[in-house]
Amino acid sequence: MELNNPLYKNMGAHVINSIFTIDHGIVKVLLIRRKNEPYSKMWALVSGAMYNNETILTAAKRELKEKTSLQNINLEMIDVVDDINRSPLLRMFGFCFIGIVDIDKVNILKETKKTYDADWFPIDNIPNLAYDHNRIILSSIEKLKELITTSSILKAFYPNGFTIPEIHKVYESILKISIDRRNFRKKLLSSELIEDTNHTKNFLGKKPAKIYVFKEKTKNKQLF
Amino acid sequence: MELNNPLYKNMGAHVINSIFTIDHGIVKVLLIRRKNEPYSKMWALVSGAMYNNETILTAAKRELKEKTSLQNINLEMIDVVDDINRSPLLRMFGFCFIGIVDIDKVNILKETKKTYDADWFPIDNIPNLAYDHNRIILSSIEKLKELITTSSILKAFYPNGFTIPEIHKVYESILKISIDRRNFRKKLLSSELIEDTNHTKNFLGKKPAKIYVFKEKTKNKQLF
DNA sequence: CCAAAAGTGTTATGTTTACACCCATGT
DNA sequence: ACATGGGTGTAAACATAACACTTTTGG
Numbered sequence: 001m002e003l004n005n006p007l008y009k010n011m012g013a014h015v016i017n018s019i020f021t022i023d024h025g026i027v028k029v030l031l032i033r034r035k036n037e038p039y040s041k042m043w044a045l046v047s048g049a050m051y052n053n054e055t056i057l058t059a060a061k062r063e064l065k066e067k068t069s070l071q072n073i074n075l076e077m078i079d080v081v082d083d084i085n086r087s088p089l090l091r092m093f094g095f096c097f098i099g100i101v102d103i104d105k106v107n108i109l110k111e112t113k114k115t116y117d118a119d120w121f122p123i124d125n126i127p128n129l130a131y132d133h134n135r136i137i138l139s140s141i142e143k144l145k146e147l148i149t150t151s152s153i154l155k156a157f158y159p160n161g162f163t164i165p166e167i168h169k170v171y172e173s174i175l176k177i178s179i180d181r182r183n184f185r186k187k188l189l190s191s192e193l194i195e196d197t198n199h200t201k202n203f204l205g206k207k208p209a210k211i212y213v214f215k216e217k218t219k220n221k222q223l224f
Numbered sequence: 225m226e227l228n229n230p231l232y233k234n235m236g237a238h239v240i241n242s243i244f245t246i247d248h249g250i251v252k253v254l255l256i257r258r259k260n261e262p263y264s265k266m267w268a269l270v271s272g273a274m275y276n277n278e279t280i281l282t283a284a285k286r287e288l289k290e291k292t293s294l295q296n297i298n299l300e301m302i303d304v305v306d307d308i309n310r311s312p313l314l315r316m317f318g319f320c321f322i323g324i325v326d327i328d329k330v331n332i333l334k335e336t337k338k339t340y341d342a343d344w345f346p347i348d349n350i351p352n353l354a355y356d357h358n359r360i361i362l363s364s365i366e367k368l369k370e371l372i373t374t375s376s377i378l379k380a381f382y383p384n385g386f387t388i389p390e391i392h393k394v395y396e397s398i399l400k401i402s403i404d405r406r407n408f409r410k411k412l413l414s415s416e417l418i419e420d421t422n423h424t425k426n427f428l429g430k431k432p433a434k435i436y437v438f439k440e441k442t443k444n445k446q447l448f
Numbered sequence: 449c450c451a452a453a454a455g456t457g458t459t460a461t462g463t464t465t466a467c468a469c470c471c472a473t474g475t
Numbered sequence: 476a477c478a479t480g481g482g483t484g485t486a487a488a489c490a491t492a493a494c495a496c497t498t499t500t501g502g
Contacts, residue, residue, distance in 0.1 A: 007275040009314060011235045051231040052315045056306045080304060080319070082280045090233060091276045093317070095304070146444075165454070182456075183492060190490090207454040207499035220370075222446045389481065406483075407465060414463090431472040431481040 013093040015060040016047040016133065017075065018140035019068075021103040021120060025173050027144075028103070028120040029137060031129070032067050035114050038088050039130030043121075045137060048114070050095070060097045068118055069109040074156030075099045078143045079136070086132050094132065098140050098147065100157045148174050149224045152193055155214040161197050163209035164188065175224060191221055237317040239284040240271040240357065241299065242364035243292075245327040249397050250346050251368075253361060254325075254332065255353070256291050257341040262312050263354030265340070269361060272338070274319070284321045292342055293333040297323045298380030302367045303360070310356050320360050322367055324381045372398050373448045376417055379438040387425050387433035388412065399448060415445055 019030040031043045046067050050059035057075060064070050081094035108118045121127065123141055128134065147153040154167065168184050188194060195215055200208035243254040255267045270291050274283035281299060288294050305318035332342045345351065347365055352358065371377040378391060392408045412418055419439055424432035 007277065008273050009236045009276070010233055011237065011276050012233045013235065013317070049232050052233070052235050053231065053308065055308065056304065056317075077304065080280065080301065084277060084279065093237070093280075163454085180493070181454090182494085185455080187491085202500080203453075205499095205501035206452055209454060387481085404466070405481090406467085409482080411464080426473075427480075429474040430479055433481060 011091045011093065012052075012087075013050040013056070013059075013095060014047055014087070014131075015050050015056060015063050015095050015097065016045050016081075016131075016136055017060055017064050017097045017099060018045055018078075018137055018144075019064070019070070019073070020098070020100045020123075020140075020144060022170055022173050023103045023120060025169060027123050027141075027173050029123055029126065029140075030068065030101075030108065031119060031121055031127070032115040033117040034130055035116055041116070042130040043127045044130035045133045046118075047094075047131075047133070049092070056095045057097075060095065064099075067109070067112055067115050070101065070106060073099045073101055074153075076147070076153065078147075079139055081132055081136065083132065094136070096136050096140065098143055098153070100144075100153055102157060145175055150220055150222050152214045158214070161199070161211040161213045163201050163211060165209055171224070177224070179224070187223060191223060193221070235315045235317065236276075236311075237274040237280070237283075237319060238271055238311070238355075239274050239280060239287050239319050239321065240269050240305075240355075240360055241284055241288050241321045241323060242269055242302075242361055242368075243288070243294070243297070243323045243325060244347075244364075244368060245325050245344060246394055246397050247327045247344060249393060251365075251397050252327070252344040252346050253350065253364075254292065255343060255345055255351070256339040258354055259338050259340055266354040267345075267351045268354035269357045270342075271318075271355075271357070273316075280319045281321075284319065288323075291333070291336055291339050294325065294330055297325055298377075299323045300371070300377065302371075303363060305356060305360065307356065318356070318360070320364065322364050322371065322377070324368075324377055326381055369399055374444055374446050376438045382438070385421050385423070385435040385437045387435060389433060395448070401448070403448070411447060415447060417445070 021028050030046055032046050034040055034042055034044050046064050048063035048067065050056060054062065056077065060075050064073060075097040077095060078098050079096040081096065084091065086092060086094060103120065110118055126137060129137065148171065154170065164185050168179065168181060171184070172178055193214060194212040197211045197213055199211040201211050202208045245252050254270055256270050258264055258266055258268050270288050272287040272291065274280060278286065280301070284299050288297060299321040301319060302322045303320040305320065308315065310316060310318060327344065334342055350361060353361065372395065378394065382391070388409050392403065392405060395408070396402055417438060418436040421435045421437055423435040425435050426432045
């Protein structure tokens with residue numbers, strides 16, 4: 001490779017996180033409001049420029065932490081965007097990630113050095129976003145549906161285990177379908193993706209529900 | 225983004241193509257022998273450095289054409305590798321693509337400005353490769369299996385249509401399983417991924433076989 | 449003892465597997 | 476006419492879908 005050829009270098013990269021949650025049955029995505037140019041004051045996915053001495057995943061986690069304080073979130077790369085003019089400043093790749101968090105267990109920073117605000121938006125009601133994030137959030141929503149049926153992206157969402165009725169609602173919210181309770185339970189159990197923990201979770205005035213966890217190995221079986 | 229920060233730029237990218245074919249039932253991958261440093265004289269996947277004024281896919285196709293003369297091949301990005309030191313010269317992303325061609329319909333250039341040789345290697349017998357291509361070819365083989373069961377990557381392999389017995393052998397070769405002829409036909413037909421062309425293909429001394437084509441829309445249904 | 453949600457079983461329906469015979473062609 | 480591989484149908488096994496009752500808890 002002729003390193004003196006300027007065509008071979010002078011590139012940079014963004015990392016762009018679509019962080020989802022489920023809030024009372026509504027699927028929501030985390031957005032931040034930018035302070036800096038370009039696209040100052042606009043809402044955007046949790047994103048930023050990557051350093052050339054870190055890995056892509058490290059950059060994604062760093063940006064997420066810097067702009068929202070979220071840590072230890074499982075992120076999965078789902079796409080690379082590379083329109084030549086997608087950034088007005090420099091040729092920038094966009095590495096897109098997806099993650100899912102429990103809204104009740106996280107506390108989002110409202111303002112940071114580079115952001116004015118941060119909030120959860122229902123995926124049916126997303127404001128106009130900076131860069132090419134309008135397109136990216138749409139493909140992330142599609143990918144979320146795909147991931148939930150073939151892999152257990154939900155493992156990260158329920159690190160301490162989950163009950164089957166809980167996760168049932170999550171599937172219904174994301175896929176926008178309704179699934180028979182009893183058949184859902186049977187399918188999930190027979191998939192061998194989850195296992196019983198011998199613990200139960202109590203809900204007020206209701207029969208306690210068994211707590212399950214995702215097994216380590218993912219078999220990549222299509223569920224729905 | 226503070227453009228004067230050197231951490232934000234000075235990156236480059238490789239495009240790395242795993243081109244597969246099926247030669248008399250054996251799955252093979254296309255390798256080239258490098259002329260230039262680094263890794264001069266070593267075998268490698270069909271790859272090269274991307275220009276900062278082209279898209280990633282354009283770069284992948286350009287490299288494929290420059291080093292093998294192959295054109296109009298359908299390429300799909302399957303992975304991004306980003307170890308910080310994967311290239312000794314510069315921070316380089318590696319964008320990995322997969323493609324599949326019909327060995328009887330292509331003619332590979334043996335030598336180019338940047339390559340000494342090019343050849344097809346059975347995937348069970350691959351020489352030591354340049355860069356991190358040993359790892360990449362392994363994940364490409366796994367991805368090939370995955371793609372063949374969920375999408376019709378074979379569409380590009382059979383642009384003029386195929387017969388069911390032909391494609392049946394391809395599935396068996398790649399997945400290394402045996403599938404009942406009659407059930408294979410039924411599953412593929414009922415998947416609605418393919419349609420009859422009302423043409424037939426003659427084989428010497430055998431009953432002519434119907435020619436099918438893949439439909440445009442891919443439904444992403446898991447077949448096996 | 450009542451309401452609310454968790455947990456279980458059974459039958460019907462659809463899908464996949466296993467398997468055997470007939471058909472069109474070139475020699 | 477026969478050898479070779481293409482094309483079709485059917486019954487058994489298995490998986491999925493539809494559906495109703497019992498259990499545990501807090502109030």
